[in-house]
Amino acid sequence: MPDTSPPSGPSPNGSKTGPTGPPRKRNVTSRDRNGCITCRKRHLRCDKTHPECNNCLKMNRMCEGYIVNRIAFCDETLLTTEKAKGKIPKRPRGRVAKRVVVDATINTTANEIAIERSLRGLEEPQPQPQPQPDTTDLVAGVMVPVAEANDWMLQEWALSLWPQDDQAQPIDDASPSSLIDVNPATSNALIDLTALDIYSPSIAPSPSALQLLTVRGEKQPQFLCTPLDAEYIQRLRSGGIDGLTTILPIQDMIVDQAVMAPHCWSAALAVSALTFSKQGFVSTHNSRYHAIQHYRNAVQSVKRTFPQESPGAFQNVNPGDLLGWFLTRLLLANFDLCRGNLSSWRHHLRIAGRIFSSWHQRILVDSRGRQLAHAFARMALLVELQNGDMALTRVQDMNPGVASQLNTMMEQSESSRDRLLALIRNVSKLEIKFRYQPELHEKWTRKLELIDAKLTEWQSNLPGSELPVDTGVADAVKFPVNPGSSMPSLEVTPLTFPNSANPYTCAVNYAHFLCARMRVRTRYLPNGGKINPPETESTVLYTCRIAAGLSPLGCARANAFGHGMMPALVGAYRWSNNPQARHWITSWLKGYEEEGGREGLWNVQQTRRLLSFLDDEIRRRTSTSGRWDIIAARIEEEDDSSDKGSMSSDESMTDASFPTQGDLDWSFSPSTALSPFRVVVHSRSPDGWATDHYVVT
Secondary structure (H helix, E strand, O other), rough: OOOOOOOOOOOOOHHOOOOOOOOOOOOOOOOOOOOHHHHHOOOOOOOOOOOHHHHHHHHOOOOOOOOOOOOOOOOOHHHHHHHHHOOOOOOOOOOOOOEEEEOOOOOHHHHHHHHHHHOOOOOOOOOOOOOOOHHHHHHHHOOOOOOOOHHHOOOOOOOOOOOOOOOOOOOOOOOOEEOOOOOOOOOOOOOOHHHOOOOOOOOOOOOOHOOOOOOOOOOOOOOOOOHHHHHHHHHHHOOOOOOOOOOOHHHHHOOHHHHHHHHHHHHHHHHHHHHHHHOOOOOOHHHHOOOOOOOHHHHHHHHHHOOOOOHHHHOOOOOHHHHHHHHHHHHHHHHHOOOOOHHHHHHHHHHHHHHHHHHHHHHOOOHHHHHHHHHHHHHHHHHHHHHHHOOOOOOOOHHHHHHHHHHHHHHHHOOOOHHHHHHHHHHHHHHHHHHHHOOHHHHHHHHHHHHHHHHHHHHHOOOOOOOEOOOOOOOOEEEEOOOOOOOOOEEOOOEOOOOOOOOHHHHHHHHHHHHHHHOOOOOEEEOEEEEEEOHHHHHHHHHHHHHOOHHHHHHHOOOOOOOOOOOHHHHHHHHHHOHHHHHHHHHHHHHHHHHOOOEOEEEEHHHHHHHHHHHHHHHHHHHHHHOOEEEEEEEEEEEOOHOOOOOOOOOHHHHHOOOOOOOOOOOOHHHHHHOOEEEEEEEOOOOOEEEEEEOOO
């Protein structure tokens, strides 16, 4: 048998011979066309995480997003027509064949045309202005329904932010500052809007609202179509929306028309109309309807203007449009927070956080951007206070350097409320660590003492108008025994803030300061239990006196977009051993029922039931195990599992997820108050650590 082994001797070209091992693998793993653009350029495997892959986040690179292949449907209409005529054309084959994409405008219904026009805004150049039509004709035009009577979500809306093609046209250009045709001959006069009162004959614009439509020599934002819109925008400009100006400087933004794109106006009017429906300024049905329609217009206009909201899509967006988009997202987030949809609230803020993380340098260029960045830092802190697991500043959502910059904004803010909220966040984090590891007593004590010193400094820097004033009553706290009751009750004399321009804000701030200082001075023992500071009960009673000077309804409205009074009172309830004080707190919290049982971030109805449930569970566990210490307890929202790490775009926000009038019903419902909810409780007992999930019925 011939020898088939290779010949001995030097190999050709002088190459060395030896054992040939497996070829070395490069870090090029796939030719998958579905990865992000950045990974495909660098020939790396992409994990296809939307909207940005984790590879780009880990390498601190900007993910350029994904290429979405559009599906084109062939139109067989021409082919069918040719067949009917007896002319059957040959179908072109191969790549050179061009498919005819269906033009949906041919068979578009009247409903779709109306919605398309109302959402088109000012993206297309408008024709030259026509002579101003009669006001009654305009009313008749906007009142013509284009859908079935029961399909109110598709009806043409009289308060549409943008005029229809056959209605009023802009004065001289396509800017948001002129959206109603105004006859130049009406200078120094008021536009007669009384004929536009189509919702209620009793509603008429106030003189101050009509002044917004006064035509003077300068250019005015003439986009208001009804008296109600005039009222909405007047409240935005005058700071009449309770609680919003402490979170978002909408008053400064609304004056500067350069940053206000059409979707900005829709989002701002949605928030204003929503607060109108809660406070009963106008017909509740009408204002709810307006709020829903403005919200839909804002979301759909943003989707049209910015089809992709990934960081790479904003690379060529000019700073003005970027600020307009950023402001719109913050307004939409506050709208959802005000109606109690925390999942959508975080959704809008998470999208805004991703873009801010990539383009914060462009946003911080001018004063408007710095104001919006500070407002976003405030909202991100509120998200963390409400649920730390859903924080916007996590590594997978934001650059750590940008997150640190946001924290610095709050800690060094000129607002005493911002600085206090930053301290409360640090107190909560250290408190949970102390409860988890009480063995590291000295370490946590040193850190808590530093925060205690900062709280004392915060109090010393408060102006006199933000300090509580005692009325000088001798018996400010009394425990009278009511007839027919064996247990005495609690009666307190209120502490007021008579010199403050915003007494609700000052009262909430000082109550939270007292609660935070009480928590900072508490020490936890390695064998379980805690040592409360000596002034605990006096602090609890002092907090009750501050709350006694306020009404729960006023607190709910003043803090509709923020933290509120409830957390301070819940802290006082948990630290107090006085049954009269605990009963007084629960009775005071019942006053939120008139406002639907919510205060900004918090569901007060569920919190009251949670306090009662934890009291019963502590008594039950203590009787069986001897000791049961709660480390942390949180109400688990229904969408917590889907919200964690979610960064879905607005494509997932279908029409079914838009708010309806039923979602904006603020009336107290006993059935809703008694509906079951889930609770997560982290605890420590002699048996060890435990995380329990309960259903509170």
